[in-house]
Amino acid sequence: MSPGLRHLGIAAAISAALVFPLVATNDYLIYVMALAYISGIAAIGLNLILGYTGQLNLAHAGFMAIGAYALGILTVDYGVPYWIAFAAAGLIAAALGLVAGLVSLRLRHDYFAIFTLCVGLIISLGIEKWDSLTHGVVGIIGIPAPSPIGPLSFETPVAQYYLVLFWLLAGLWLMNRIVHSLTGRAFVAIRNGEALAEALGVPLMRTKILAFVLSTAYAGIAGALYAGFVRFIGPGLAAEANTFDMVGYILVGGIGTLSGPLIGAVMLTWATQSLQFLQDYRLIVFGPLLILLVMYLPKGIMGTIAARRARRRGLEARRRASDAREIERETAHA
Amino acid sequence: MRAPPVPRPRPGALVSGDPGRLSLFFQQVLNGLTLGSVYALVALGLTLVYGILRIPNFSHGALFMVGAYGAFFVAGTLSANYWVAMAAAALITAAVAVLTERLVFSRLRDAPPLHDMIAAIGLLLFFQAVAQAIWGADFHRIAPPYPGILRPFGMVLPTQRAIIIGAAIGLMIGLQIFLRRTVTGATIVAMAQNREGASLVGIDLTRVSILTFAISGALAAVAAVLFAPINLVSPGMGDLVILKAFVIIILGGMGSVPGAIVGGMVIGFAESFGAFYISTDMKDIIAFALLVVILSVRPEGLFPSPVR
Numbered sequence: 001m002s003p004g005l006r007h008l009g010i011a012a013a014i015s016a017a018l019v020f021p022l023v024a025t026n027d028y029l030i031y032v033m034a035l036a037y038i039s040g041i042a043a044i045g046l047n048l049i050l051g052y053t054g055q056l057n058l059a060h061a062g063f064m065a066i067g068a069y070a071l072g073i074l075t076v077d078y079g080v081p082y083w084i085a086f087a088a089a090g091l092i093a094a095a096l097g098l099v100a101g102l103v104s105l106r107l108r109h110d111y112f113a114i115f116t117l118c119v120g121l122i123i124s125l126g127i128e129k130w131d132s133l134t135h136g137v138v139g140i141i142g143i144p145a146p147s148p149i150g151p152l153s154f155e156t157p158v159a160q161y162y163l164v165l166f167w168l169l170a171g172l173w174l175m176n177r178i179v180h181s182l183t184g185r186a187f188v189a190i191r192n193g194e195a196l197a198e199a200l201g202v203p204l205m206r207t208k209i210l211a212f213v214l215s216t217a218y219a220g221i222a223g224a225l226y227a228g229f230v231r232f233i234g235p236g237l238a239a240e241a242n243t244f245d246m247v248g249y250i251l252v253g254g255i256g257t258l259s260g261p262l263i264g265a266v267m268l269t270w271a272t273q274s275l276q277f278l279q280d281y282r283l284i285v286f287g288p289l290l291i292l293l294v295m296y297l298p299k300g301i302m303g304t305i306a307a308r309r310a311r312r313r314g315l316e317a318r319r320r321a322s323d324a325r326e327i328e329r330e331t332a333h334a
Numbered sequence: 335m336r337a338p339p340v341p342r343p344r345p346g347a348l349v350s351g352d353p354g355r356l357s358l359f360f361q362q363v364l365n366g367l368t369l370g371s372v373y374a375l376v377a378l379g380l381t382l383v384y385g386i387l388r389i390p391n392f393s394h395g396a397l398f399m400v401g402a403y404g405a406f407f408v409a410g411t412l413s414a415n416y417w418v419a420m421a422a423a424a425l426i427t428a429a430v431a432v433l434t435e436r437l438v439f440s441r442l443r444d445a446p447p448l449h450d451m452i453a454a455i456g457l458l459l460f461f462q463a464v465a466q467a468i469w470g471a472d473f474h475r476i477a478p479p480y481p482g483i484l485r486p487f488g489m490v491l492p493t494q495r496a497i498i499i500g501a502a503i504g505l506m507i508g509l510q511i512f513l514r515r516t517v518t519g520a521t522i523v524a525m526a527q528n529r530e531g532a533s534l535v536g537i538d539l540t541r542v543s544i545l546t547f548a549i550s551g552a553l554a555a556v557a558a559v560l561f562a563p564i565n566l567v568s569p570g571m572g573d574l575v576i577l578k579a580f581v582i583i584i585l586g587g588m589g590s591v592p593g594a595i596v597g598g599m600v601i602g603f604a605e606s607f608g609a610f611y612i613s614t615d616m617k618d619i620i621a622f623a624l625l626v627v628i629l630s631v632r633p634e635g636l637f638p639s640p641v642r
C-alpha cells in the first residue's frame with residue numbers, strides 16, 4: 001500500500017465515522033458505536049504500554065475507573081464545571097499511574113503482570129469500600145452531560161457521538177506522534193529487549209514510566225468520557241474482566257499497531273452486541289478466541305496486513321534489484 | 335472469599351482475663367494454619383508450573399475452581415463419599431491441567447512470554463464461563479464429611495479445619511520427599527533449574543511438563559475440595575485465592591517449593607490475625623498491601639531464587 005492509498009484509507013474511515021449517525025436507523029446504534037470508541041480510546045492507551053513497550057498492565061480498567069470516578073465525584077459531589085473535572089480526571093489517573101508505575105516498573109515482566117493485577121484489585125476493592133468518597137456499591141448517579149462549548153451543546157446522543165469521535169481522533173493523532181517520535185522508538189526498543197535498549201542508551205526506568213503514565217492518562221480520559229456519556233458509574237468498571245476485554249481488542253486488531261486497538265474495539269463491541277442473546281456464554285467464545293489469536297494470528301488484523309505489505313515490498317525490492325542487475329549485466333555484455 | 339465469622343470474645347470469657355485472651359490468640363493461630371495450608375497447596379502447584387512455563391499461570395485459579403466443581407458434582411449429583419469425590423476431583427483436574435499444557439502451553443513454548451500470559455487469561459475466562467454455564471452463578475455447598483468440632487485445650491477447632499491442616503501438611507511432606515528423593519521428582523527440579531542442562535542430560539521436557547501440570551492440577555483440586563466445606567463453591571471462587579497464591583510465590587521466590595509453603599503460612603497468618611485484630615473488611619486486602627509494600631522495598635521478592 002502506497003502512502004497515498006494509506007491516506008485514502010484514513011480519509012474513508014473518518015468520513016464513514018462522520019456519516020454514521022446520519023445513516024444509523026436509531027439512537028441505540030449511535031450509542032453502541034460511541035461506547036466502542038470510548039473502549040477504543042482506553043485500548044489505544046493500553047496498547048502503548050502493552051503493544052509498544054511490551055509490559056502487560058492488568059490494572060488498566062482500574063485507571064479507567066479512576067478517571068470516571070474523578071469526573072463523577074468532582075461534578076456531582078463538588079459541583080466542579082464539567083470540562084475542568086474532565087481535565088482533572090485525566091491528570092488524576094496519570095498521577096496515580098505515576099505512583100503505581102514508580103513501584104511496579106522496577107519489576108520483571110511476570111512480576112509486573114501480577115503486581116498490576118493486584119493494583120487493579122486494590123483499586124476495585126477501594127472503590128467498593130470507600131463509601132464516603134465513592135458512594136460504594138451504589139455507584140454515582142446523575143453525572144451531568146458535557147457542558148456546552150460556545151454554540152455546541154452535547155445533550156443529544158448524536159452530539160455526544162461527535163464529541164467522543166473528536167477525542168478519539170485527537171487520541172489517535174497524538175498516539176501517532178508519540179510512537180513515531182524518538183521516545184516512541186525507545187518504547188519499541190524496550191519491548192524488543194531491555195538489556196539491548198539500555199546498552200543503546202535508553203534510560204530504561206524513565207522511558208517505561210513515561211509510557212505507563214501516558215497510557216493511564218488515556219485510560220483516565222476514556223473513563224471521564226464514559227462517565228459523561230453513560231451518566232452512571234459503579235465499582236464494576238474497575239473489574240479485571242474489563243482489562244481482559246481491552247487486551248482482547250488489542251489482540252484482534254493488532255498488538256503494537258496504531259489503529260489495531262480501535263478496530264478490535266469496534267469489531268468486538270458489535271460482535272458482542274449481536275451475540276447479546278448469548279450473554280453469559282460470551283466468554284466461552286472469548287476465552288478460546290484469545291488463545292487461538294496468540295497461537296495462530298499473534299499480530300492481529302492490522303499487524304498481519306502490515307507484515308504482508310512489508311513482505312510484498314521486500315519481494316518487489318528484491319525483484320527490482322535483480323532486474324537492475326540483469327540490465328547491468330546485459331549492458332556490460334553489449 | 336469469606337471464612338465463617340471468627341468467634342468474638344464473650345463477656346464471660348473476658349472476666350477470666352488472660353487465659354481467654356490467650357486462647358483467642360491460639361484460635362487465630364489455628365485459623366491462620368488452616369488458611370495458610372490451603373494457600374500453600376495452591377501456591378505449590380503454581381510454583382512448580384512456573385518452573386516449566388516461566389510465566390505465572392493465570393489459569394491456575396480456574397483449576398482450583400474446576401476441582402471444587404468436580405467434587406461438587408461427584409459428591410452432590412452422584413452422592414459419592416467425600417474422599418472419593420476428592421480423588422475424582424484430583425484426577426479430573428489433573429487431566430484438565432494436562433490438556434491445557436498439551437493444547438495450549440506446549441504450542442506456545444517458543445512464543446514471547448506475553449503470549450503465554452494472554453493465553454492463560456483466555457483459559458481462565460473459558461473455564462469460568464463453562465462452570466457458570468453448567469452450574470450457574472449461584473453459590474453451592476459441599477457438606478463437610480465430619481461436621482463435628484474438636485476442643486483441644488479449650489480452643490474451638492472444627493473437624494474440617496483439622497482435616498485441612500493435617501492433609502495439607504501430609505501432602506507437603508509427600509511432595510517434598512517426591513521431589514528430593516525420587517528420580518522422577520528430581521527431573522522436575524532439574525527442568526525448573528535449567529531447561530537446556532536438563533535436556534542435555536536426557537530429561538524429556540514433554541514428559542516432565544505433563545507430570546508437573548498433572549501434579550499442580552491435583553494439588554489445586556485437593557486444596558479446593560478441602561476448603562470448600564468451610565467456604566462456598568462458585569465460578570469466581572478461585573479469583574482471590576489465585577491472586578494470593580501469586581503474592582505467595584513472589585514472597586517465597588518463584589519456583590521455590592519451601593518458599594511457597596512459608597509464604598502460604600505468612601499470608602494465612604497475616605489474614606487471620608488481620609481479620610481479628612484490625613478489621614474483617616480489610617482481610618482480603620492485607621495480602622495485596624503486603625505485596626505492594628514488600629515489592630516497593632525489594633523488587634526481587636523476599637527470597638530471590640538463586641537459580642536464575
